[in-house]
Amino acid sequence: xxxxVVVMAAGMGARMNSKTPQALQPILGRQMLGHILAAVKPLxxxxxxxxxxxxxxxxxxxxGDQAIFAVQSPPSDAGYAAQQARALLDGKxxxxxxxxxxxPLLSTQTLQRLMTLYQSGRGPLAMLTVERPNxxxxxxxxRDEQGYxxxxxEEAACAPEQKAMREVxxxxxxxxxxxxxxxxxxxxxxxxxxxxxxxxxxxxxxLGQPIQAELLADPVEALEVNNCxxxxxVEAVLRQKVNQKWMEAGVTMLDPATTYIELDVTIGPDTxxxxxxxxxxxxxxxxxxxxxxxxxxxxxxxxxNCKARFSVVEQSVLEDHVGVGPFSHLRNGAHLAKDVYMGNxxxxxxxxxxxGTKMGHFSYLGDTTTGKNVxxxxxxxxxxxxxxxxxxxxxxxxxxxxxxxMLVAPVNVGKNAxxxxxxxxxxxxxxxxxxxxxxxxxxx
Numbered sequence: 001x002x003x004x005v006v007v008m009a010a011g012m013g014a015r016m017n018s019k020t021p022q023a024l025q026p027i028l029g030r031q032m033l034g035h036i037l038a039a040v041k042p043l044x045x046x047x048x049x050x051x052x053x054x055x056x057x058x059x060x061x062x063x064g065d066q067a068i069f070a071v072q073s074p075p076s077d078a079g080y081a082a083q084q085a086r087a088l089l090d091g092k093x094x095x096x097x098x099x100x101x102x103x104p105l106l107s108t109q110t111l112q113r114l115m116t117l118y119q120s121g122r123g124p125l126a127m128l129t130v131e132r133p134n135x136x137x138x139x140x141x142x143r144d145e146q147g148y149x150x151x152x153x154e155e156a157a158c159a160p161e162q163k164a165m166r167e168v169x170x171x172x173x174x175x176x177x178x179x180x181x182x183x184x185x186x187x188x189x190x191x192x193x194x195x196x197x198x199x200x201x202x203x204x205x206x207l208g209q210p211i212q213a214e215l216l217a218d219p220v221e222a223l224e225v226n227n228c229x230x231x232x233x234v235e236a237v238l239r240q241k242v243n244q245k246w247m248e249a250g251v252t253m254l255d256p257a258t259t260y261i262e263l264d265v266t267i268g269p270d271t272x273x274x275x276x277x278x279x280x281x282x283x284x285x286x287x288x289x290x291x292x293x294x295x296x297x298x299x300x301x302x303x304x305n306c307k308a309r310f311s312v313v314e315q316s317v318l319e320d321h322v323g324v325g326p327f328s329h330l331r332n333g334a335h336l337a338k339d340v341y342m343g344n345x346x347x348x349x350x351x352x353x354x355x356g357t358k359m360g361h362f363s364y365l366g367d368t369t370t371g372k373n374v375x376x377x378x379x380x381x382x383x384x385x386x387x388x389x390x391x392x393x394x395x396x397x398x399x400x401x402x403x404x405x406m407l408v409a410p411v412n413v414g415k416n417a418x419x420x421x422x423x424x425x426x427x428x429x430x431x432x433x434x435x436x437x438x439x440x441x442x443x444x
Contacts, residue, residue: 001119004093004177005045006085007036007067009052009101015227023052023101024059025231028238029262029280032225033059035104037066042108043115046093049085052101082197083184089177096180098197099172104234105221106172114174114214123148123210124179125200128172130222131215138168139198141213149211152198167215170222173197238263268304286320295325303338316348319355343378350390360403366390367409371397377421379404396431 009023016022023033030038033050040048048067050059059069070084082098089096095118099106110128118126127149129141135155140162142151152169153162180200187199204211216222225231242263243256250269253259258275261267267285274292279285283297286304291297297313303320311325315332323341324330333350336342340353343361351368353359360378367384369392370376380401382393391409395401399413402421407413412428419425420436420443429435434443 001095002093003045003095004089005040005048005097007050007101009050027104027235032104039106039108049088051084086181093177096175096177102225105223110221117212117214118174121212124176124204126174126212128170129167129213129215130170130219131166132168135166135168140165141167149213152201368393370395373398375400377401377403382407382409384409
C-alpha cells in the first residue's frame with residue numbers, strides 16, 4: 001500500500017514566547033520536527049509533506065531530503081492544512097497518515113500498529129486515541145458496543161457520564177486517500193472560522209462507515225509540546241529512555257538523572273559516566289572510559305580507555321589512553337594522539353599533540369603540531385596570534401618546553417631541544433639545543 005504522510009506544523013508556538021517556530025524547537029539534540037520525521041521514515045512513505053508557517057528556508061535546509069514543505073500563511077487549522085497538502089499528494093498514495101507536529105514522542109511502533117489496524121478494517125479511516133488520568137479539557141471518544149468510534153464530543157458538550165470517560169483524541173489519523181480528498185470539501189467552516197478534521201469523523205459516522213481506534217499502549221507518547229514547560233517534560237522522558245538504552249548496553253551511570261546524552265551519541269561498553277556530564281551532538285565515546293563528573297563533550301571522538309574529568313571537549317579527537325583534566329578545555333580542531341596527558345587548566349585549539357606528549361597545567365597550545373614524547377611545562381604557551389592572523393608552531397620529537405616558556409609563532413623547536421623556564425622564544429631552536437632568556441638565546 002502506498003502511504004503518504006502529512007505533518008501539521010502550523011503553530012508558531014505563541015505560548016512558547018519564542019522566535020523559533022514550535023516544530024523547530026530542539027529536544028535532546030534534534031529539532032521536534034526531526035523526531036517526527038524519524039518516526040515516520042521506517043513506514044517508507046512515498047511522500048512526506050510538512051504544512052505550516054515555518055521558517056521555510058531554514059526548514060528546507062535541514063529537512064529538505066526528508067520532506068517537502070507547504071507553507072501555510074497565516075497559520076490556520078488542521079483541516080485547512082490538509083487541503084494545502086492535497087495539491088502535493090493527490091494521486092500519489094492510497095492512504096494518508098495525518099499527525100500533529102508537536103508530539104515528538106510518537107514511536108514508529110505505535111504508527112505501525114495504527115497502520116495495521118487501518119489495513120485490517122473496512123472503514124475509510126482509523127485513529128489513535130489515549131487514556132488520560134485527568135482528561136479535563138479534552139474531547140472524549142465515544143465508542144459503540146463493537147468498539148467503533150461513534151463520536152468525538154467536546155468537553156463542554158459532554159453529558160455527566162461522558163465526562164467520566166478518559167479516552168481522548170490525539171489528532172493522529174490514517175485516511176483512505178480518495179475518501180479524504182473527496183470529503184474535505186464537505187467540512188463546514190466553524191464558528192471560529194476554522195475547518196476541523198474531527199468533522200470528518202462525524203461525516204463517516206453519518207454515512208454509516210466504521211471508524212476504528214488504536215488505544216496508545218504508552219500514554220507518554222501523546223505528550224504535546226505547547227510551551228517551554230512541556231518541552232522540558234518531553235525532554236526528560238526522552239533522556240530517561242536514552243540513558244536506559246545505554247545502561248542496558250553496558251554503560252555505567254552513577255546518576256542517570258544528572259546525565260545528559262543526546263540521541264546521536266554512541267558509547268562503548270564498560271565506560272563509566274559520572275554525574276553532571278553532557279554528551280552532545282555527534283559524539284562517540286569508546287570502551288572502558290571514565291567521563292566526568294562535570295564534563296561537557298560536544299561533536300567529538302573519544303577513544304578507548306580515556307579519562308576526561310571536570311573538562312570541556314569541543315569538536316576534538318582523543319585517541320586511546322588519553323587523559324584530560326581536571327578543568328581542561330579542548331577547543332575545535334584539537335587532536336590528542338595515543339597516551340597523551342593534558343593537565344589541569346590546560347587549553348588546546350586547532351593543534352595536534354603527538355603520541356606520549358605530556359602537557360602541564362596552566363598551558364596553552366594553539367595552531368601547534370608536536371611530535372612524540374614532547375614535554376610542555378606548566379604555564380608554557382604559544383603566542384600564535386599577531387592581531388591580524390594566526391601563525392603555526394612546530395615542536396619536534398622529544399623536545400622539552402620549560403615552565404612559563406612563550407613560543408612566539410611562527411617558530412620551530414627541533415628534536416630533543418630544550419627551553420629554559422621563562423624563556424621567550426622568537427627564533428627557531430635547533431635540534432638538541434638549549435635556549436633560555438628574553439629573547440631566548442642558544443646556550444653553548
